[in-house]
Amino acid sequence: MATNIVAYFIFQLWGFTMNVRIEDTCVACGVCVDICPDVFEMGDDIAVALVEKVPSTLIEKVEEAAYDCPVDAIILTKVE
Ligand code: SF4
Numbered sequence: 898m899a900t901n902i903v904a905y906f907i908f909q910l911w912g913f914t915m916n917v918r919i920e921d922t923c924v925a926c927g928v929c930v931d932i933c934p935d936v937f938e939m940g941d942d943i944a945v946a947l948v949e950k951v952p953s954t955l956i957e958k959v960e961e962a963a964y965d966c967p968v969d970a971i972i973l974t975k976v977e
Contacts, residue, residue, distance in 0.1 A: 914976045917946045917959055923970040929962035937962060943970075950976060 917936065919929075923943035930937045930944060936951065936959055937944050951959045951973075963971035 914953060915951050915956065915959075915973045916949050916976055917951050917963075918949070918972050918974075919944050919946055920970045920972060922968050923966075924968055926967060928965050928967070929971060932962040932965065933958035 919937075921943065925939065925943055927939060927944070930939055933955060936947055936955055938947060939945075959971075959973070963969075963973055
């Protein structure tokens with residue numbers, strides 16, 4: 898989780914946009930879907946991201962979902 902927290906601060910300080918993906922380590926707890934249903938939904942076994950590039954209006958919610966994910970399965974990467 899610490900790595901994700903550092904990434905969040907970098908994204909916010911420099912105003913980067915970001916891509917989002919979910920790793921297979923997802924335990925299907927549903928937290929991300931509850932926080933940001935515009936970006937996350939439950940698939941057959943794990944959560945899935947409905948978009949690759951996060952809309953700027955939803956970055957804060959996606960960051961919150963990644964922060965609250967119990968297994969750090971939500972991966973955020975800077976868009977160059
Ligand atoms: S919060 Fe994390 S573990 Fe829970 S459904 Fe979303 S990606 Fe999966």
